[in-house]
């Protein structure tokens with residue numbers, strides 16, 4: 234008998250011939266976070282900053298300038314555009330001028346770049362989580378991993394309240410990366426150190442709609 | 448393993464348990480013998496005490512801010528029970544979905560078979576080395592030893608696993624395997640074992656983490672094969688999930704050409720939506736964070752992104768034997784958050800190594816003896832004061848104390864005819880499952896300690912019903928105060 238047949242057979246034996254009914258799963262936990270509107274954006278900012286990441290808010294017209302400001306902050310003024318690599322589908326108007334655009338080069342070459350800029354698929358406010366889904370705007374997984382600084386542009390309509398709302402918007406067939414703050418370890422005496430293998434610096438650019446009615 | 452292992456008793460349906468002679472589910476010593484050494488090690492106890500109390504505090508804070516925690520917990524428990532009730536169907540669906548997306552699924556009856564499969568797959572790539580992301584399943588089966596025996600170099604990439612590997616040590620905690628080492632000890636290990644490490648390396652955790660980053664960076668960039676575990680696998684979509692903090696997991700899951708994931712069969716969940724429960728329960732219970740830094744999910748192979756060859760090894764290794772026990776089966780619900788370790792007064796004092804298995808603490812006390820058959824880990828179900836703290840923090844509400852009592856009874860029943868030891872164990876189990884009797888027995892044991900005048904063991908010093916047991920077995924010298932007394936003093940309001 235193959236191992237497959239054997240293991241499945243053992244499970245059937247363990248469960249017995251007359252199987253008990255499948256217990257009911259009651260989903261009476263919160264499906265929707267109560268926070269909405271401007272408070273939702275405040276929440277995501279608060280939670281992302283709590284991981285010691287930086288958040289810069291801006292108006293839709295100022296994304297490129299804010300991305301540049303983010304890079305100034307992370308890399309120090311005078312960084313070279315060629316040190317920054319962006320996701321191939323990142324909107325043109327968000328890109329720093331002269332930056333490198335990711336292509337099908339071997340992934341390990343991305344390790345030479347100082348920073349990467351990507352979009353996200355969803356941002357979950359309650360947990361301060363950004364989700365990248367491998368789409369052209371988010372880039373392949375190595376892009377948000379190898380450069381030491383990651384700048385993510387999040388638009389207000391991408392922000393949801395809680396984990397259930399976030400997962401519902403995602404496609405589980407895509408390779409997903411959920412990012413909550415910079416890479417970190419607490420393996421030495423439980424003292425948190427940011428940046429072990431993933432990016433040590435995470436900057437979020439949050440694009441807010443102009444406030445209606447002032 | 449000792450030379451005098453009793454003949455292996457069949458499990459209750461005759462389903463095979465994890466084989467002997469491979470992997471890390473059995474200790475060389477019984478729990479009381481191993482614990483005796485740990486209890487004398489002041490440094491170890493200090494490291495553990497600091498670490499567990501820190502995580503306990505963090506966990507309590509982030510759990511308290513979730514208004515629907517109890518509902519999530521109940522849903523987590525129900526989801527696991529529902530999954531186990533149709534485990535075969537979910538695994539078949541998982542296999543179909545992973546295969547449809549370009550992955551290859553392998554089935555392994557036990558540790559030996561899983562090790563053979565992985566070794567064969569790695570050798571077929573021609574790569575001389577593998578990078579590994581922390582995985583309980585591969586530690587359980589002793590995969591590193593198998594790969595090394597085949598001439599391959601294995602690099603653990605989780606910082607704590609690296610510390611353990613370089614120190615030629617054993618992990619002692621599920622989440623923080625090097626919890627028993629402090630910064631000075633870690634600095635010493637790095638200075639001694641990492642080639643070309645900065646001689647001026649200090650014991651500052653940041654400097655130590657950066658030394659590890661440098662040491663592993665080049666290995667990640669050249670790695671052709673990675674081996675991982677999985678936290679969850681979604682049957683309906685074939686989506687695998689790895690939850691981590693450092694980014695070493697992402698390196699392993701993203702950069703190599705070939706990815707081999709070894710997963711216990713109990714890790715399957717039926718639907719994508721189920722992760723909305725577990726991804727809330729796990730990080731808060733585990734590291735005490737709202738969300739861990741990185742969670743990666745993937746389904747099969749994605750052209751142009753990540754490994755182009757993906758293998759999933761589904762591991763039994765005694766799990767079906769656990770499933771056959773209607774009471775004990777709940778141990779398979781564990782999502783390896785390690786919260787039960789951090790609240791356990793026994794774990795806090797004895798450390799992980801005393802349990803002799805990669806699964807320490809309360810979960811280890813119920814899981815290891817079931818995976819191996821209770822005879823091979825007979826002392827573990829007694830490695831608890833049944834205080835119930837583990838049950839209270841468990842994010843999937845596993846009733847660990849009841850399973851402990853159940854296993855104690857099973858151990859006694861497994862003896863051919865009632866022996867003095869067996870009868871005493873039954874009585875002890877009864878005492879332990881009754882708080883009042885247990886307190887009485889423990890206080891009596893405290894008295895026995897005085898009588899033993901500091902001798903390391905305590906034969907014949909306990910009152911009935913326990914004395915029947917101590918006539919033939921040594922008990923570790925009980926602490927001056929019982930665990931429950933200490934616990935109440937240190938953690939009570």
Ligand code: SF4
Pocket residue numbers: 732780781782783784785786787788810837840841842843844845
């Ligand atoms: S038994 Fe529960 S508390 Fe312990 S590690 Fe498993 S899930 Fe966590």
